Amino acid sequence: MSYLTLSLTLIFVLIPLILSRTLKLGLEKDTLIATIRSIVQLLAVGYVLQYVFEVDNIIFIVLMILLMIGAATQNARKKGATIHGITWKLIVTFVFIEVLTQSILLGFQIVPPTPQYIIPISGMVIGNSMVLGILFLNRFTAEVESRQDETELILTLGGTPKQAIHTQLITSIKASTIPTIESQKTIGLVQLPGMMSGQIIAGADPVQAVQFQLLILFILLTTAVVTSIMLGFLSYPTLFNNRMQFLKLKS
Amino acid sequence: MNQAAIEFQHVNYSVDGLHILKNITGSFLEGKITTLVGPSGAGKSTLFKLCNGLRSPDSGEILIKGKPIEVYDPVELRRNVGIALQSATMVKGSVLENLELPLSLQGKEIDLEFARELLHDVGLADNILERNAKDLSGGQRQKLSIARTLVNKPKVLLLDEITSSLDRVSQHDIEELIEKINEKYGTTMIWITHNLDQALRIGHCTWVMMNGELIESGDSSLLMNPNDKRVQDFVKGEIE
Numbered sequence: 226m227s228y229l230t231l232s233l234t235l236i237f238v239l240i241p242l243i244l245s246r247t248l249k250l251g252l253e254k255d256t257l258i259a260t261i262r263s264i265v266q267l268l269a270v271g272y273v274l275q276y277v278f279e280v281d282n283i284i285f286i287v288l289m290i291l292l293m294i295g296a297a298t299q300n301a302r303k304k305g306a307t308i309h310g311i312t313w314k315l316i317v318t319f320v321f322i323e324v325l326t327q328s329i330l331l332g333f334q335i336v337p338p339t340p341q342y343i344i345p346i347s348g349m350v351i352g353n354s355m356v357l358g359i360l361f362l363n364r365f366t367a368e369v370e371s372r373q374d375e376t377e378l379i380l381t382l383g384g385t386p387k388q389a390i391h392t393q394l395i396t397s398i399k400a401s402t403i404p405t406i407e408s409q410k411t412i413g414l415v416q417l418p419g420m421m422s423g424q425i426i427a428g429a430d431p432v433q434a435v436q437f438q439l440l441i442l443f444i445l446l447t448t449a450v451v452t453s454i455m456l457g458f459l460s461y462p463t464l465f466n467n468r469m470q471f472l473k474l475k476s
Numbered sequence: 477m478n479q480a481a482i483e484f485q486h487v488n489y490s491v492d493g494l495h496i497l498k499n500i501t502g503s504f505l506e507g508k509i510t511t512l513v514g515p516s517g518a519g520k521s522t523l524f525k526l527c528n529g530l531r532s533p534d535s536g537e538i539l540i541k542g543k544p545i546e547v548y549d550p551v552e553l554r555r556n557v558g559i560a561l562q563s564a565t566m567v568k569g570s571v572l573e574n575l576e577l578p579l580s581l582q583g584k585e586i587d588l589e590f591a592r593e594l595l596h597d598v599g600l601a602d603n604i605l606e607r608n609a610k611d612l613s614g615g616q617r618q619k620l621s622i623a624r625t626l627v628n629k630p631k632v633l634l635l636d637e638i639t640s641s642l643d644r645v646s647q648h649d650i651e652e653l654i655e656k657i658n659e660k661y662g663t664t665m666i667w668i669t670h671n672l673d674q675a676l677r678i679g680h681c682t683w684v685m686m687n688g689e690l691i692e693s694g695d696s697s698l699l700m701n702p703n704d705k706r707v708q709d710f711v712k713g714e715i716e
Contacts, residue, residue, distance in 0.1 A: 374565040381528055383555035383628060384581040392568070469550040470530055 235260075278340050286340050290347050294319045297355035305362035305456075307474035309463040315358060318455045322354045323347060325451065326444050335440065346444070349420075353405075353445045357452040360401035365457065368393035369464065369474060376471050386465035394461055398453040405449035409442055418442070478505040480539070481632050481664040482527050482557075487536035489522060496522045498688040500536070504632075504681075509658050509665040511679030511696060513672060515710065518685040520668045521562075524634045527666070529553045558630030562637040562668075564621035566609040571595075574609045574620060578627040586627065594623040599649040614641040622650065626657070632664040633657070640670065651678055672699055672711060684710065 238260050245252040277285045298315045305311035327343065329335070336342040369376070372393055379389040412418060421438035425431050464472055480503035489497040497519045504510045504527075512520050525531040526538060529550050538545040545553065555578070566574050575594065576586040592602040598619040604612070612620065618638055625633065635654070639647040655678065657663050669675050675682055679696040684707045692698055692707050702708050 374563055375567055377530060378561075378565045378567070379577070379581065380530060381554055381559045381561070382578045382581060382624070383551050385551060388581055468529060468532060468546075470532065 274340075274344065277344065281340060286343055289340075289344050290323060290351070293348060293351045294323070297351050297358075301355050301358040301362065304359045305366065305460070307366050308362070308460050309475060311362070311460070314456060314459040317459065318358065318452055319351055319354055321455060322350055322448055322451055326350050326447065330444075346441070349441055350444060350448050353448045354452045357401055357405070357449045358456055360404070361397055361453045361456050362460075364400045365393065365397035365460065366474060368397050373471070380469060380471060386462065386469055386471075389471065390461045390464060394457045398450075398457055401453045402449045405445060409446065412442065478508060479542070480504065481506040481541065482666075483539040483542075485537040485539070487526065487533045487538060489519075489526060489531065489533050496688050497526070497533070500690050502683065502690050502693050504664060504666050506541075506664050507658070507662045508680040509654065509667060509678055510681040510683060511675035512666060512668045512683045512685065513670070513675050513699070513710075514683075514685035514691075517687075519688040520685055521636055523685070524559055524636055524666070524668070527632070527634055528557050528559045555628045556630055557632045557634065558625040558628055559634040560618075560622050560625040560636065560638050562618075562640060564614070564617040564638075566612070566617060566620070569609060570605065571607050571609050571612070571620060572605040575605075575624055575627065577624060594626060595620075597626075597653055598623045599646055599653075615643065615646055618642060619646070619650070622653075629661075630663065632666070635665065635667040637668050637670065639674070647674070654678065675699060686710065 238256065241256055242253055244250070245256065273289075277289060294316060297319055298312060301315050302312050305315070308314070327347070330342075330346065331338050336346065369390070375392070376389045380386070418438050418441075420441060421434045424434035424437065464474070466472060483503045484500045487497055487500040488495070500523065512523070514520055522531065526533060527540075529545060529548070532545075540548060540553065540557070567577060572586070572591060573580075575591050579586050588605075591605065595602045595604070600616060600619050600623070604616075609617070609620065618641055622635070622638055633654075639650050642650065651674065654665055654667070658665050667675075667678065669678075676696050676699050681694065682696040682699055683693045684691045684698075684702070684704075686706055692702055692704050698707075699711055702711055
């Protein structure tokens with residue numbers, strides 16, 4: 226795609242701008258900021274990836290992954306700000322997910338150990354883990370807040386902290402993983418996934434594109450479930466002290 | 477002379493800088509029914525949470541049967557010092573599941589005969605076992621909450637305004653039940669109530685609390701003839 230053709234895609238930005246202006250929706254500023262940020266960020270990452278692929282050095286791959294983990298942590302921690310030590314809990318979760326998925330992919334030689342594979346897959350894994358983390362933390366903090374009476378009831382009856390928070394934890398894990406599982410049920414019927422569509426548009430064999438998409442889907446399924454469970458089991462103990470007393474969430 | 481089941485020594489407790497309990501010193505005697513009265517916000521419910529180990533004091537000491545509360549395992553302590561709260565919170569599920577909760581937390585099941593007996597004791601029909609607990613009326617929930625607390629057969633029972641949403645007949649039934657348990661098993665009872673007649677009728681001893689302080693304590697008859705001017709005003713209904 227030439228830069229001239231690329232610039233024509235801005236028509237798709239003009240349409241919402243005109244609609245916003247006409248209907249006085251007040252979305253012009255945010256639309257412009259989002260457009261400029263996406264152009265700058267994606268072009269920058271494109272050039273960075275080009276350099277990393279050419280150099281093919283493990284240090285740059287690790288640096289890219291660390292950058293992704295840092296950005297994902299920064300973004301997700303706001304949703305769990307009320308939980309003590311949420312930053313390191315998110316870092317541990319993202320690192321674990323990344324190590325787990327790359328160990329399986331590279332260990333079984335499912336994909337070759339090149340930056341062209343490692344970096345995009347890491348981006349999808351960490352990105353998905355971040356979204357799942359946000360969904361989980363959002364639901365978990367709401368559940369803990371709204372069901373304090375139940376938590377204390379179970380403690381008063383001689384339950385342990387794990388028993389006292391069990392329902393809230395399971396509800397939040399289920400709720401955060403439902404979108405991933407449900408979207409997989411209709412994939413190919415309702416929507417063609419972005420990566421697969423991109424490959425087909427770029428001229429790849431559709432069957433091969435589907436194979437890679439399946440790989441990604443299965444990875445994302447693991448990512449979703451492991452992220453929610455890990456964050457849940459890392460987070461709930463901080464809600465209690467060593468006398469098994471329920472502590473309020475940080476305000 | 478009766479031994480103290482729970483003893484407070486200069487206990488202070490605050491939340492976010494707000495002093496909830498101030499220098500509480502006194503005892504709840506073993507095997508006795510102590511009624512706890514005082515205006516709203518006096519710190520009575522908070523005192524219960526300290527007895528049950530749900531909160532810890534900022535300073536001072538709480539002794540359970542002469543030993544500092546900290547030496548007890550929190551789970552064991554809470555099974556032996558039961559608490560029935562005014563809110564009568566129910567978990568999702570049937571009446572039976574709620575009644576069984578103290579045992580299911582230990583991986584045990586309740587004996588159905590025992591469950592029916594408990595429901596009967598608190599004045600609930602035993603055919604409601606399969607009903608959804610959240611569909612019960614406020615009064616029924618309060619009765620179920622008392623029955624559930626009794627499942628652990630606690631040595632000390634803390635009752636937080638458990639008859640506040642009951643009609644007169646049900647109140648009378650619960651009072652009889654509490655007296656029966658106290659006599660039969662020697663269970664120490666501490667009962668928060670706003671009903672001074674009830675406090676006088678049921679309690680062997682009474683504590684009067686105001687603004688986080690223990691103002692007066694002793695034989696329940698103190699409510700007939702209090703020494704402290706604030707308690708006199710409270711008994712006359714001049715302090716809500």
